[in-house]
Amino acid sequence: MTTLRNAGWLAVCLAVFAAAWGGNEFTPLLVMYRTTTDIAPVVVDVLLFTYVLGIVPALLIGGPLSDRYGRRPLMLPAPVVAAVGSALLAAGADSVPLLVTGRIASGVALGLAMAVGGSWIKELSDADGASVTAGARRAALSLTAGFGVGAGVAAILAQWAPWPGQLSYLINIVLSGIAFAALLRAPESHAPRDTGRTLGEDLRIRSARHPRFWLLVAPVAPWVFGACAVAYAVIPTFMTDETSNWAIAFAGLCCVVGLAAGFLIQTVGKRLDKPGSPRTGVIALLFVAVGLVSAIVAAANHAVAMALVSAAILGCGYGMALISGLLEVQRIARPDELAGLTAVFYGLTYLGFASPAVIAAVMERFEFIGYGEIFGFGVAMALLAVVVMVIGNRTGMAGPHTMRSQVTDVELTHEESASSR
Numbered sequence: 001m002t003t004l005r006n007a008g009w010l011a012v013c014l015a016v017f018a019a020a021w022g023g024n025e026f027t028p029l030l031v032m033y034r035t036t037t038d039i040a041p042v043v044v045d046v047l048l049f050t051y052v053l054g055i056v057p058a059l060l061i062g063g064p065l066s067d068r069y070g071r072r073p074l075m076l077p078a079p080v081v082a083a084v085g086s087a088l089l090a091a092g093a094d095s096v097p098l099l100v101t102g103r104i105a106s107g108v109a110l111g112l113a114m115a116v117g118g119s120w121i122k123e124l125s126d127a128d129g130a131s132v133t134a135g136a137r138r139a140a141l142s143l144t145a146g147f148g149v150g151a152g153v154a155a156i157l158a159q160w161a162p163w164p165g166q167l168s169y170l171i172n173i174v175l176s177g178i179a180f181a182a183l184l185r186a187p188e189s190h191a192p193r194d195t196g197r198t199l200g201e202d203l204r205i206r207s208a209r210h211p212r213f214w215l216l217v218a219p220v221a222p223w224v225f226g227a228c229a230v231a232y233a234v235i236p237t238f239m240t241d242e243t244s245n246w247a248i249a250f251a252g253l254c255c256v257v258g259l260a261a262g263f264l265i266q267t268v269g270k271r272l273d274k275p276g277s278p279r280t281g282v283i284a285l286l287f288v289a290v291g292l293v294s295a296i297v298a299a300a301n302h303a304v305a306m307a308l309v310s311a312a313i314l315g316c317g318y319g320m321a322l323i324s325g326l327l328e329v330q331r332i333a334r335p336d337e338l339a340g341l342t343a344v345f346y347g348l349t350y351l352g353f354a355s356p357a358v359i360a361a362v363m364e365r366f367e368f369i370g371y372g373e374i375f376g377f378g379v380a381m382a383l384l385a386v387v388v389m390v391i392g393n394r395t396g397m398a399g400p401h402t403m404r405s406q407v408t409d410v411e412l413t414h415e416e417s418a419s420s421r
Contacts, residue, residue, distance in 0.1 A: 002025055004064060006034045008185070008186040008187045009120075009121050009124035009125050009128065009138065009186075010089065010128075010182075011179075011182035011183050011185060011186040012075065012117050012120045012124065012180070012186055012392065013121060013138055014141075014142075014179045014182050014183075015075065015078055015079050015113060015117055015145055015179040015180070015182070015183045016113040016114070016117040016118070016121070016139065016142040016146065016221040016369060017105075017142050017143075017145055017146040017149075017175075017179070018079055018082055018113075018172065018175045018176045018178075018179040019078050019079065019082045019109045019110045019112070019113035019176075020110060020113065020144075020145070020146025020147045020148065020227075021107060021144045021146040021147075021149060021150030021153075021172050021175060021407055022082040022083075022086050022106045022110065022150065022172045022176065023051060023055075023083055023088070023106050023107065023109070023110040023146075023147070023148045023150075024146070025107070025151060025153070025154040025168050025169065025253070026047070026048070026051075026089065026103065026146075026149040026154075027151050027154075027232055027233060027251070027255060028046065028152075028154055028155035028158070028232065028236075028251040028252035028254075028255055029155075029158055029164075029165070029168075029248065029249060029251075030044055030045070030047075030048060030233060030236075030251065031128065031236060031240070031247045031248045031250075031251045032158050032164060032165070033047070033099075033246050035247070037093070037094055037412040038094075039094075039096060039364075040230065040366065041254070041360060042360050043096065043359065045104055045138060045233070045356045045357040045360045046357050047096075047099055047100065048229070048233055048353065048355050048357070049353050049356070049357050050100050050104060050105030051103040051104060051106050051110070051175070052107060052353055052354070053104050054104035054105060054106065054107025054108035054109075054110075054111060054327045055107040055110055055111040055114075055347075055350050056107075056111065056347050056350060057108070057111070058107065058108045058109075058110075058115070058116045059111040059114060059216060059265070059343035059344075059346050059347050060111045060112025060313065060344065060347055061203065061281060062074050062111060062115055062116050062341050062343065062411070063115035063116060063119070063204050063339035063341075063342055063343030063344075064203045064205065064337075064339065064340040064343065064396060065202075065339050066116040066119065066120075066190065066338045066339045067114070067119075067190070067202065067255045067336050067337060067338065068192070068193065068202050069192045070190050070191060070192045070381055071116055071117075071119060071120040071123070071188060071189055071190050071339075072120075072130060072186070072188045073239045074112060074116045074349075075112060075113070075117050075120060075183065076180070076184075077109075077112065077116065078109045078112040078113050078116070079109070079176040079177070079179040079180035079183065080110050080176070080180060081106075081109040081112070082105075082106060082109035082172065082176045083107035083172070083173045083176040083177060084105050085102045085103070085104075085105030085107075085108075085387045086169040086170070086172040086176070087103070087169070087173060088101050088102030088104075088105060088174050089102035089103070089169050090165070090166040090169035090170060090173075091172065093165035093166070093180050097288060100329065101188050103126070103408060106362070108190070109176075111145075111343075111346070114143065114342070114343075114346045115138070115339050115340075115342050115343035115346060117142075117321070117340035117420075118135075118136075118139035118337045118338055118339075118340055118342055119190070120186070120189055120190070120328070121135055121138050121139045121142070122135025122138075122139065122337075122338070123134060123135070123189035123190060124186070124187070124189050124412060125203075127189060128409055130196075133270045133273065133327060135330070136270075136323065136325065136326040137267070137270050138332055139326065140266050140319075140322050140323050141263060141266060142260055144262050144263045144266065144322070144323075145259075145263060146258050147228075147255070148209040148255060148259030148260055148262075148263065150168075150172065151232065151252055151254060151259070152252050152253075152256040153168055153171065153254030153403035154168035154252065155248055155249050155251060155252015155253070155256075156249065156252060157171075158248045158252075158358050159246060159248040159249040160249075163383060164248075167232035168289070169306040170352055174414075179184070179236065182419060185383060190339075191337070202340075204405045205337050205338075205340040205341050205343075205344055206299050206334065206337065206343045207332055207333045207334050207337045207340070207341045208281065208341055210332045211222070211392070212284050212328065212392075213254055213328075213329070213331055213332055213341070213344075213345075214394060215387055215388065215389065215392030215393070215395075216278050216281060216328055217281075217325050217328050217329060217332075217345060218348055219281070219285075219324055219388045219389050220281040220284055220285060220321045220324060220325060220385060220389070221321070221345055221347065221348035221349045221351075222286065222291045222319060222349045222351040222352040223285060223321050223385070224317075224321045224322050224349035224352060224353075225318070225323065225349050225350055225351075225353045225380065226288075226314070226352025226353075226355050226378075227258075227287075227288050227291065227315070227317040227318040227321065227352070228258060228259070228262075228268075228352070228353075229271045229352055229353050229355045229356050230291075230292070230295060230314055230317050230356075230375075230378075231255075231258035231291070231310070231311040231314040231315055231318070232251060232255040232258055232311065233356040233419040234253040234295075234355070234356050234359060234371075235252050235254055235295060235307050235310060235311055236250055236251035236300065237360075238298075238299050238302075238371055239298075239302070239307050239358075241302070242302050242304050243304065250304075253308065254308065257308050257311045257312050257315065258311040258315030259315055259318075260310075260312075261312040261315030262315040262316065262318040262319030262320065262322070264319070265287075265315075265316045265319040265320055266322065266323045268320075269283075269284075269319065269320045269323040269324060270323060270327075273323070273324065273327050274419045275331060276393075276402065277393065278389040278390060278392075280320055280323065280327070280390055280392065281321065281324040281325070281328075282326035282386050282387055283318075283324075284319075284320035284321035284324055285317070285318050285382045285383070285385050285386045285389075286316050286317075286382075287312065287313055287314070287316040287317035287320055288317035288321070288378075288382045288387070289379045289382040289383055290313050290315035291310055291311075291313035291317055291350075292310075292314070292375040292376075292378045292379045292382070293317070293375070293379060294306060294309055294313055295307075295310040295314070295371070295375050296371065296372050296375045296376065297310075298310050299370075299371040299375075299396060300371075300372065304328070306378070314341075321349075322349075323350070325339050325345050326342070326345070328346045329341050329342055330342075332344070351371075359374050362374065362402055
């Protein structure tokens, strides 16, 4: 049984890895699309964000549905949809409609992997007797590894291999097929259940009303992918002149450096985590602030080495923010709302992916605004979020388990009243 469970969570990790690969392989190719196609730079940045149109619905609907119908029915389609998304991207190198459709499909696959796959990994890890933090760590590491390896391979192939607009996508199609085959053998961890509520009621995540979610999780959530977006979408843009002969590879290097730092820091984040404390989230935001300051220096001096240092620091901010948010969500969530609340958290994280398009639009509209002003504003917002988290944690809010028990008591009272009638 233990071997089967191990194979189960490993198979789900592979599916999450494949979906993350498919979601991020597009990112280092932004430079290629800007320089080798007629697509406007702002449109290219918008293409980076369009997969959020697939991620958010998949998160907010797929997560709660998997709490109702089980993990397997919602997660099995993810590798298939990831393969379809990569096929559309491979076919649409010069077509904005195909690129948009492919990005949305990749987003749907990634949204299912994050909300449903992450919950499935946690439950299989718990069943295997792993530590209480193992599920969140395995899910976060699978996600980060997929993001990093997918981006790195895509950059190398696009820079030096044939078929730069197709080859990396074809590899993801093969990987997604392997992940689907492995996923077929993963055991269900969350049996379908009749909650006594309508589907619409199930889609309303009651755990999301918890004060700790909005005061300790929500302030840091947009910085998860906000930090990533700056590290591997914005930094390569202002370093294009210095890396003109290897611009695509440099963009991929920024991805790999940032995500490798995020991958490694997550183990530290798990050790620093303390229930009832905002410590890991605060550290994440301080990493983000320092990373943005170093990005200001890199932009002002056009220094390639400093740009890579900035990507690494921002990657640490990403990794700490991701693990701190997931751990807090798993403490707050009701047992029947884990995937749903995870989906809400990830939905907030992807607000950060709008930052490259917003930055490009603002700098195009207001010529007097540069990267110094943009990143300086970001530093101020990160530090404001730190203040919100620290003050929020000191206001005597209910602990993460208190609200869960109170809600349960209210539901039991309601059920008893209904049965008496």
